Amino acid sequence: MNREGRMATAGEIIVDSLVANGIDRVFCVPGESYLGLLDALYGRGDIDTVVCRHESGAGFMALADARLTGRPGIACVSRGPGASNAAIAVHTAEQDSVPFVLIIGQVPVRDLRRNSFQEIDYGKMFGSIAKWVAEVTDPDRVGETILRAIQVATTGHPGPVVIAVPEDVLTAASRSEVVRLQSKPRAAPHPDDVASLRQLLAHAERPLVIAGGNLDRPGGREALADFLTSWHVPTAVSFRNQDLFPNDHRLYVGDLGLANPEAQMAVYRDSDLVLVLGARLSDITTQGYTFPRLVRPQMQLVHVYPDQSMIGTHFAADLAIACDAATLITALGKPELAPPEHRDGWIDRLKAEQRRIATPRVVAADDGVPFESIVDHVGRNLADNAIVTLDAGSFAAPAYRVIPFKPPQRLLAPISGAMGFGVPAAVAAALRIPGAPVVCFVGDGGFLMTGNELAVAIERKLPIKVILSENHIYGSIRIHQEREYPGRTIGTSFANPDFALIAKAFGFEVTRIDELAQLDRLTAALAAPGPQFILVHTSVAAILPKPVGIGQAAG
Incomplete structure (x- = not known):
């Protein structure tokens, strides 16, 4: 790619590729190790550079931005201390299932693996928490790296990707192509599984949906609301996902948090069908792996999640459906039968517990405001x-x-x-x-x-x-x-x-x-x-x- 009679630098290819993928904002704390990337951002009207005061703040801003846009959040930091300060955002992106790309300016290629000033082997540092860690030593491969980074961060189980680029690679001429927005792989549920789930939903007297972060994307909330009201099934939300469904709705029956009251959990355990829609069955959502029962749950369990590696790791599922939750909802369609007559009583039991928990507590205190x-x-x-x-x-x-x-x-x-x-x-x-x-x-x-x-x-x-x-x-x-x-x-x-x-x-x-x-x-x-x-x-x-x-x- 030519620019005013010269080839584009690797840093410019990175910026052009981010823009081509709909990314219009990066968060950074500057460093001399990625001046070539900062210069590529200079004068751009199509991408906003937000200068932060600490690398953890830049990382957290990128994660919040990703949550709101559905696109990868981008943070740029310097080598060594900068990358170390940003590590908390990589961990949070992994735990929160948020697409995130951390771009780190690295020491020059000639100094790699010499224990040089501020050098870190980021594959070793981030290998257990990032979905992928790359170090670009060839400027002609920078486009390929960005292509894979965005794809890995946004597909399956979303999460963090770390890219380290030596400072001399960023300023080197690159024959790489700008990476355009590519199609995302989409999996559809098997028709037999859809038919089986329709039967389970139609006949369950005490169903419970656990809605999770996979629905935290454009159209996800609308799909969830349409499904719950059409099939007349109640939902709890997974850890800290209260904004997925109106909390004052009769079908909203609480959240699975750090320590739910035993009275509420006793009602949850009485369900005869648990449908997990877009949530991981982690230690928090399962109340320390006690709900449902390990390893074979006491009720029918259907787990829907776009990453098959997250299904069946702790709890045996009667139906394991590896696809996007909204895609499954579309495939289910509308029910043909009215719900069982006892389901209303079940919903009332669940809602009563949720309302009791949601009632603000009145605490007398003389040492400040509760x-x-x-x-x-x-x-x-x-x-x-x-x-x-x-x-x-x-x-x-x-x-x-x-x-x-x-x-x-x-x-x-x-x-x-x-x-x-x-x-x-x-x-x-x-x-x-x-x-x-x-x-x-x-x-x-x-x-x-x-x-x-x-x-x-x-x-x-x-x-x-x-x-x-x-x-x-x-x-x-x-x-x-x-x-x-x-x-x-x-x-x-x-x-x-x-x-x-x-x-x-x-x-x-x-x-x-x-x-x-x-x-x-x-x-x-x-x-x-x-x-x-x-x-x-x-x-x-x-x-x-x-x-x-x-x-x-x-x-």
């Missing part, structure tokens, strides 16, 4: 097109229970449990969908990990609303610590800077809430234009396990 009250207030006043981003921590737990998510509202939360996700995700969401209200819940621990990315929000004039829970502890760890070692707390408390001053320095308007009587301030701040920072003095007592007497076991 944060669940804040979450409940936001949930009841959430705009129809709002995007909620959650960091990881105990402050976030109520959001999964009490906010009645309803598409097109979106929930962006780290399934991996990675702290530091919330603020970068909010920035990426506001960039991707201008005009959509973006609300970020974050704890004081997580904010001090990636809160510096608010600088991007100010630079890009993004009116995000940040709600910070300040309680001076790593709450989730403190809960476990008090349960396992009551009264012996160490390593879970910390001092904080003045968050109000920090927020003002970033150009945010600041609202403080120190007691429940000030909830009207929250309402005003969420409705106010521009970036808003709501600082909540949060109760610790409200989240800690209740003391147990001598001889009693902690629950």
Whole structure:
């Protein structure tokens, strides 16, 4: 490919190929090891370069952007320290099943495998968490590498790909072709399996669908809603996928989270058919591999997932269907028979448990505001097109229970449990969908990990609303610590800077809430234009396990 009488560089081929595949944004922290790629981005009006303040923030932004677009998120970082800082995003992409491509500037070819300055063998570093790791030493193969990277990241079980490109390869002339958008392989369910599943759905008295992240894509939510209402079957959602189906709908019966109440699980276990639609049966969704029963479930189990390697690894399926969940839904069509007469009673049992769990808890506390009250207030006043981003921590737990998510509202939360996700995700969401209200819940621990990315929000004039829970502890760890070692707390408390001053320095308007009587301030701040920072003095007592007497076991 010629450019003003010269061949394009490998860096330019990379950028052209990203654009040709519909990728219009990259997130980066610059480094001298990929100056050739940065120069290829210079002056481009068809791809936006977002300069972040830390590589973990760049990675998290790329993951949030991928969740919203369905296209691979792209992060560019420098070798050694930069790649190490970005590793958390690679792990999160694998755990969250998000298509992600991390491009790393590598040491020059002549220095490879010489333990040179900032050199890392990325195949060894990322080999167990990335779907594929490539190191491009021939500039003529860069197009082929991008082709495979995008295909691997987006097909089957989506996930991360890592590409390392030596700095001298990026600036070298390349005879490679620009990679155009290619067709994705699609698998269809076997007609016999479709017929069998239709029979199971038609006659099951106590069916339960588990809907998962494979439906988190354009058209997925609509397909799920049409299927559930047509076949009159209830659904729970897999871990942190509450935005797949309206939570106030009669057929929404909860989520499978970190530790569901036993009363709810007893009802789930009474199902006679479990249909897993686009979810992995991982340790969280299966409640530590206790639901359904290992290895042969006590009910009929149908597992639908586009990657056959994820089916039948722990639980024997009566029907194993390796295809996209939405494709299976289309193939099923509409039912011919009315549902069994007892199914309504079954749905009522499931919904009653979900409503009980979703009821906000009223906690008396004299050491701050019970944060669940804040979450409940936001949930009841959430705009129809709002995007909620959650960091990881105990402050976030109520959001999964009490906010009645309803598409097109979106929930962006780290399934991996990675702290530091919330603020970068909010920035990426506001960039991707201008005009959509973006609300970020974050704890004081997580904010001090990636809160510096608010600088991007100010630079890009993004009116995000940040709600910070300040309680001076790593709450989730403190809960476990008090349960396992009551009264012996160490390593879970910390001092904080003045968050109000920090927020003002970033150009945010600041609202403080120190007691429940000030909830009207929250309402005003969420409705106010521009970036808003709501600082909540949060109760610790409200989240800690209740003391147990001598001889009693902690629950």
